[in-house]
Amino acid sequence: MSMEQNKAAPRRKLWLRLLLGASLALNLLVVGLAIGAALRFGGPEGARRPPTVLGATLYRELPREDRRAIREAMRGAALDRGPDRKTAARQVADLVRATPFDATAVEMLFSQQAARRDEWQTLANAVLIEHLGRMSEAERAAYADRIEEALSRTRRHNRRHNEKRD
Numbered sequence: 001m002s003m004e005q006n007k008a009a010p011r012r013k014l015w016l017r018l019l020l021g022a023s024l025a026l027n028l029l030v031v032g033l034a035i036g037a038a039l040r041f042g043g044p045e046g047a048r049r050p051p052t053v054l055g056a057t058l059y060r061e062l063p064r065e066d067r068r069a070i071r072e073a074m075r076g077a078a079l080d081r082g083p084d085r086k087t088a089a090r091q092v093a094d095l096v097r098a099t100p101f102d103a104t105a106v107e108m109l110f111s112q113q114a115a116r117r118d119e120w121q122t123l124a125n126a127v128l129i130e131h132l133g134r135m136s137e138a139e140r141a142a143y144a145d146r147i148e149e150a151l152s153r154t155r156r157h158n159r160r161h162n163e164k165r166d
Contacts, residue, residue: 061146073127082116
């Protein structure tokens with residue numbers, strides 16, 4: 001055997017390995033950003049997020065301590081919470097599998113869920129109204145400004161998004 005055959009293949013230079021690693025990391029970052037943007041802003045009409053609910057905007061624009069107080073008031077309320085999400089989903093799945101299919105039973109389950117949701121929404125509205133009544137005029141004005149700013153952000157986003165589709 002000659003000495004050339006006994007030598008191991010030369011190792012790649014450190015700077016080349018670092019450059020390849022950095023290139024891979026950058027490529028993964030770009031792919032992640034593209035996928036995130038597609039999920040957030042793009043896709044077919046059915047894949048888009050539903051519009052923001054007014055209550056969510058009203059809640060989000062409250063100061064943190066006010067949101068905490070409202071959550072505590074909601075927790076203390078005696079509401080019929082019904083089954084948890086997994087149990088309700090299993091109930092629907094069982095009803096969908098049943099033979100013969102009982103549309104009335106599914107409709108009744110959905111009606112019960114809607115009634116609980118309506119009861120919760122009514123309580124949330126009452127708690128918010130009571131909270132707003134305890135705010136000073138200046139606090140309410142600042143809150144109203146934050147709501148309008150949030151709506152303006154949404155309008156700007158929707159306008160940009162619609163321009164892209166046209």
